[in-house]
Amino acid sequence: MNIERFLTQSEGEWQSMRSGHSLAFKQFEEIISRISIKLIGKNDPEVLHILNCTSYSSHENALPIKMNWYSSSDWNENESYKNTSGECILIAIPTEKDKGMMLRSLGYLEPQKAISSYKFLSDGTFTLRTQYTGSYVEERIWFASENVRCRSSIIKTSESSGIMQTSFASEIRSINIKSKQETHF
Amino acid sequence: MNIERFLTQSEGEWQSMRSGHSLAFKQFEEIISRISIKLIGKNDPEVLHILNCTSYSSHENALPIKMNWYSSSDWNENESYKNTSGECILIAIPTEKDKGMMLRSLGYLEPQKAISSYKFLSDGTFTLRTQYTGSYVEERIWFASENVRCRSSIIKTSESSGIMQTSFASEIRSINIKSKQETHF
Numbered sequence: 405m406n407i408e409r410f411l412t413q414s415e416g417e418w419q420s421m422r423s424g425h426s427l428a429f430k431q432f433e434e435i436i437s438r439i440s441i442k443l444i445g446k447n448d449p450e451v452l453h454i455l456n457c458t459s460y461s462s463h464e465n466a467l468p469i470k471m472n473w474y475s476s477s478d479w480n481e482n483e484s485y486k487n488t489s490g491e492c493i494l495i496a497i498p499t500e501k502d503k504g505m506m507l508r509s510l511g512y513l514e515p516q517k518a519i520s521s522y523k524f525l526s527d528g529t530f531t532l533r534t535q536y537t538g539s540y541v542e543e544r545i546w547f548a549s550e551n552v553r554c555r556s557s558i559i560k561t562s563e564s565s566g567i568m569q570t571s572f573a574s575e576i577r578s579i580n581i582k583s584k585q586e587t588h589f
Numbered sequence: 590m591n592i593e594r595f596l597t598q599s600e601g602e603w604q605s606m607r608s609g610h611s612l613a614f615k616q617f618e619e620i621i622s623r624i625s626i627k628l629i630g631k632n633d634p635e636v637l638h639i640l641n642c643t644s645y646s647s648h649e650n651a652l653p654i655k656m657n658w659y660s661s662s663d664w665n666e667n668e669s670y671k672n673t674s675g676e677c678i679l680i681a682i683p684t685e686k687d688k689g690m691m692l693r694s695l696g697y698l699e700p701q702k703a704i705s706s707y708k709f710l711s712d713g714t715f716t717l718r719t720q721y722t723g724s725y726v727e728e729r730i731w732f733a734s735e736n737v738r739c740r741s742s743i744i745k746t747s748e749s750s751g752i753m754q755t756s757f758a759s760e761i762r763s764i765n766i767k768s769k770q771e772t773h774f
């Protein structure tokens with residue numbers, strides 16, 4: 405597996421069922437999302453802006469994607485459903501065949517820019533590690549089939565290895581959208 | 590990672606939060622379990638019985654464990670909580686350093702004996718594949734830290750690659766029990 409193939413496989417519209425596990429409080433959270441992943445050109449103005457803010461500005465191997473999501477969760481402080489939506493740009497910068505860096509306009513956990521490192525495991529599972537100011541996140545994504553992917557995350561406190569929360573998502577591709585996808589690489 | 594080290598790391602009492610995703614119906618299931626994993630001797634009568642029913646009866650590398658679980662689920666046909674408990678014996682038979690077979694007295698999905706194949710990924714993640722009569726299950730287990738492990742499963746129909754259900758468990762070791770553990774290998 406390499407990053408270009410992985411991102412191409414991930415492109416499309418996904419219906420996601422996600423479960424969050426809050427380990428200290430033994431609380432479950434259930435989240436239903438629609439996620440859109442689209443390959444975009446490396447000369448996109450937002451991509452150039454992110455690259456120019458880092459030391460990767462002249463990197464020719466940059467592989468950018470845009471992600472949009474709309475989520476509905478069963479859990480919040482008022483015990484009512486909570487809807488959120490968002491958008492971010494991720495730019496993969498391969499440094500070797502099976503590893504590299506991932507720049508994000510928004511972090512998964514904290515609303516700030518982040519630089520992650522990625523690595524593929526021997527079976528093609530994509531793993532991503534991100535250090536935020538107050539936490540550390542390990543994510544992994546693997547394909548169960550062409551149109552079903554699994555995504556897990558582990559959130560740790562950054563000072564120690566204390567694990568605060570885990571999550572797992574089962575994502576099914578919306579087939580109609582996939583047939584319209586174009587590859588920009 | 591090798592199987593002996595993996596099973597030794599897994600030994601102990603675990604508190605498990607597990608989420609099931611029924612993909613066709615978009616239904617979540619929440620399961621709280623206590624799981625006990627104990628290394629047992631290869632001359633245990635139940636182990637000898639299982640080995641004698643297979644072609645592995647004379648295998649000197651057999652590594653058996655006994656698992657007990659007590660589970661409480663939020664979902665069943667009557668929409669009330671459902672409690673289940675069970676016990677099974679698993680016998681690992683390594684064939685290479687990072688792969689081998691796993692014999693089970695009970696299958697994960699179907700209440701029948703099963704022979705699975707296991708393989709470790711490059712980061713030490715344990716993966717297990719089992720073919721049952723009516724289905725095919727892929728499981729993976731990885732350690733987030735010494736005392737937290739994650740376990741996912743994907744259940745497919747055996748005739749096609751249709752995916753029926755996924756699950757994910759976050760498991761925390763009960764520390765008091767671990768200090769009493771003995772290694773039988």
